[in-house]
Amino acid sequence: MKRKSYDDNQIQKLVEKLPSIEDKQSKEQLYQNIEKRMNDSRGEKPHWVVPAFASIAVIVVMIMIIPSVWNSMNGQFQSLGGTEELESTQEGSSADSEGENQSASLEDSAKDKAITSEVEKQQIGEEAVDRMSSSKSDGRAAVYFDTQAQIVVPVTWMSGDNVAEADLKEIAKEKYGLIAPTGEYSFSPEEDSLVVEFPNEFRAEGSATENSIVQDIQWRAYAEDAREIFVRTQDGNAVNLGNRGQVTQLDTIQEASYIYQLFTSATGERFLVPVPFEGSIQEAVRELKENLGGTSASVPDSISFIEVEGQSERLYVRVEEDSWKSPQEKVTAIESILLTAKQYGFEEVQLEGITPTEDSVFAYDKPIPVPELINPIQP
Amino acid sequence: MVKPFFDELYEKYHQDLFQYIIYMVKDRNLAEDLVQDVYIKTFKSYDTFDGRSSEKTWLFSIARHVTIDYFRKQNRKRKRVMDFFDWGEKGEEIKDKSPMPEEIAVLNDEMQAVYRALDECTVDQSSVIILRFIQNMSIQETAEVLGFSESKVKTTQHRAMKALKKNLEDQDEGGVQREA
Structure with missing residues (x-):
C-alpha cells in the first residue's frame, strides 16, 4: 500500500484546522485563584533568605578564624627566619650590625620585587584580554580546545598569514595553552559553503577525536559564514567519521544554540567561548551571569538586565549597572552580549543604561554592530 | 487595583x-x-x-x-x-x-495524528507552529514573542514543517502496517 505524503501547504492547512480548546474555568474562578496565589506569595519568605543568612554566617566565621590563622602562620615564618639567622651565626660569619641591616633591606627589596612582579603579572593578564572580538574581518580563523578537549575555543590569528599551520599550533599550545584537534585536513572556503578535504586513508580514532574534528570544522564554517559544509577525501569519496559513518556533509552551527562565556586557559589567557544553550534570547543574555561547567560568567553580578528584546535585526538590552570592577570587565561583558546576539541572528545591539555613554572601545548610545571576529590573538 | x-x-x-x-x-x-x-x-x-x-x-x-x-x-x-x-x-x-482534550478526541484520525505530531517537534518548533498557524501571528509578531530574529523564525518554521511531515508519514505508515 502506498505511503501517504504531505507537502508544506497541506500540513499548514491541517494545523490551521486544529480546533480551539477553551478554558473551562470561569473568569471569576480564575481571578480568585490568581488573587489567592498572589496573596500567598506575598507572605512567603523569599528564596534567597536562607542562603543569604548561611553566607553571612560563613563570612562571620571566616572573619573570626582568618586573623588567628594568619597570626599563627606569621609566627611560624618569623621563627623560621630566626632559625636561618641562627644558622648563619653558627656558620661563623662575622656579620656586624651594618651588615645585618643591609641583609634586611635586601630581603625587603626582594619581597617588594616579588609583590610588584605579581601585581604586574595580574595587570598584564588583564590587558592581554583587551578586545575579545573585533569587527574587522581580516584575520585567520582557527579553532582550538582546552587541554581536556572539552571546551571549544574559536580564535582569529591576526597577522598570522605567513606563519605555517604547524607553527601556529605550537604557538597556540605554548603561549595560549590551547590544543589543536588531531587530524590532517584542509579547508577551502567557497561562496556559500566550506569544503573540507581529508586524506584518502583517513579514519577518526575514537569518538573524542571525531567530535573535536567535527566541532573544529563547524566553528570554522561559522567563522566563514558558510551555509553548508561538504567533506570529502582527496579522491572525492565520503569521509569515514567514526560513529557518524561515511559522511559527505556536516550540519552547520545552528542559530540560537550557544551563548558566550569566559574561559581561562592553562597559561592563564582568557577567551570568550561558545557554550551550548537552549532558550530564548532573553534567557540566553541572562545566562551570561551564570558560572557554567568549565567556564565562568562573562557578565558580573553587579549588572542587572531590565529588558532584553529583539526587534527585527536589532537586539535591545536595557541594563541597570551598579559598578564595574575594571574597564576590561565592562568590555568583556559587552562583547559577550554582542557575540551571543550574533549567535541568535541579530546584526546589532542597542544598549541602554551604560554610563558613561562612550569609552575608548564603544559608543553605547548608538547601535553596536555584532563582531565579525572572535578572540583575536597574535602569533 | x-x-x-x-x-x-x-x-x-x-x-x-x-x-x-x-x-x-x-x-x-x-x-x-x-x-x-x-x-x-x-x-x-x-x-x-x-x-x-x-x-x-x-x-x-x-x-x-x-x-x-x-x-x-x-x-x-x-x-x-x-x-x-x-x-x-x-x-x-x-x-x-495526558488524556487528549475532548475537542481533539472527536476529530478524525488524521487530525488526531497532526495533534500528536506536534509532540515530535522541539519546544521552539512547536511554538512557531502554534503562533503562526493556530494563533495566525505574522513572522514579525512571532519573532517578537520568541525573541528570535525573523530569519530564525523562518528557519525554525521550515524545520518544524519537516518534522511534522516526517512524523505524519511515519504515523500513516505505522497505521498501514497495523492494519495489514
Missing part, C-alpha cells in the same frame, strides 16, 4: 493565551495552572512594559517563558529520576501522557 487590568487582558487575550499554552503542554489541568502563572507574572512586571512591543506579543512572550520554565523543571525532575534508577537512554522515551 489588579481586577480592571485582569478584566481587560482576559477579554482581549485569554482564550488565545490558553490555546497557546494547552497546545504547548497538552494537559488541561496544567494549562489552567500555567495560565495563572502568566497573569501573576504579567501583573508583577507590568511596570517594565514600555510599549516597544505590542501588549499581545509581550503577554505571549511571558506565556512562552512560563511554559519553558515548566519544561525545564520537568526535564530536571526526569533527569533526577533517570539518574537514580539508571534508566539511561530508555528513560528519554518515557513521556508524560
Whole structure:
C-alpha cells in the first residue's frame, strides 16, 4: 500500500484546522485563584533568605578564624627566619650590625620585587584580554580546545598569514595553552559553503577525536559564514567519521544554540567561548551571569538586565549597572552580549543604561554592530 | 487595583493565551495552572512594559517563558529520576501522557495524528507552529514573542514543517502496517 505524503501547504492547512480548546474555568474562578496565589506569595519568605543568612554566617566565621590563622602562620615564618639567622651565626660569619641591616633591606627589596612582579603579572593578564572580538574581518580563523578537549575555543590569528599551520599550533599550545584537534585536513572556503578535504586513508580514532574534528570544522564554517559544509577525501569519496559513518556533509552551527562565556586557559589567557544553550534570547543574555561547567560568567553580578528584546535585526538590552570592577570587565561583558546576539541572528545591539555613554572601545548610545571576529590573538 | 487590568487582558487575550499554552503542554489541568502563572507574572512586571512591543506579543512572550520554565523543571525532575534508577537512554522515551482534550478526541484520525505530531517537534518548533498557524501571528509578531530574529523564525518554521511531515508519514505508515 502506498505511503501517504504531505507537502508544506497541506500540513499548514491541517494545523490551521486544529480546533480551539477553551478554558473551562470561569473568569471569576480564575481571578480568585490568581488573587489567592498572589496573596500567598506575598507572605512567603523569599528564596534567597536562607542562603543569604548561611553566607553571612560563613563570612562571620571566616572573619573570626582568618586573623588567628594568619597570626599563627606569621609566627611560624618569623621563627623560621630566626632559625636561618641562627644558622648563619653558627656558620661563623662575622656579620656586624651594618651588615645585618643591609641583609634586611635586601630581603625587603626582594619581597617588594616579588609583590610588584605579581601585581604586574595580574595587570598584564588583564590587558592581554583587551578586545575579545573585533569587527574587522581580516584575520585567520582557527579553532582550538582546552587541554581536556572539552571546551571549544574559536580564535582569529591576526597577522598570522605567513606563519605555517604547524607553527601556529605550537604557538597556540605554548603561549595560549590551547590544543589543536588531531587530524590532517584542509579547508577551502567557497561562496556559500566550506569544503573540507581529508586524506584518502583517513579514519577518526575514537569518538573524542571525531567530535573535536567535527566541532573544529563547524566553528570554522561559522567563522566563514558558510551555509553548508561538504567533506570529502582527496579522491572525492565520503569521509569515514567514526560513529557518524561515511559522511559527505556536516550540519552547520545552528542559530540560537550557544551563548558566550569566559574561559581561562592553562597559561592563564582568557577567551570568550561558545557554550551550548537552549532558550530564548532573553534567557540566553541572562545566562551570561551564570558560572557554567568549565567556564565562568562573562557578565558580573553587579549588572542587572531590565529588558532584553529583539526587534527585527536589532537586539535591545536595557541594563541597570551598579559598578564595574575594571574597564576590561565592562568590555568583556559587552562583547559577550554582542557575540551571543550574533549567535541568535541579530546584526546589532542597542544598549541602554551604560554610563558613561562612550569609552575608548564603544559608543553605547548608538547601535553596536555584532563582531565579525572572535578572540583575536597574535602569533 | 489588579481586577480592571485582569478584566481587560482576559477579554482581549485569554482564550488565545490558553490555546497557546494547552497546545504547548497538552494537559488541561496544567494549562489552567500555567495560565495563572502568566497573569501573576504579567501583573508583577507590568511596570517594565514600555510599549516597544505590542501588549499581545509581550503577554505571549511571558506565556512562552512560563511554559519553558515548566519544561525545564520537568526535564530536571526526569533527569533526577533517570539518574537514580539508571534508566539511561530508555528513560528519554518515557513521556508524560495526558488524556487528549475532548475537542481533539472527536476529530478524525488524521487530525488526531497532526495533534500528536506536534509532540515530535522541539519546544521552539512547536511554538512557531502554534503562533503562526493556530494563533495566525505574522513572522514579525512571532519573532517578537520568541525573541528570535525573523530569519530564525523562518528557519525554525521550515524545520518544524519537516518534522511534522516526517512524523505524519511515519504515523500513516505505522497505521498501514497495523492494519495489514
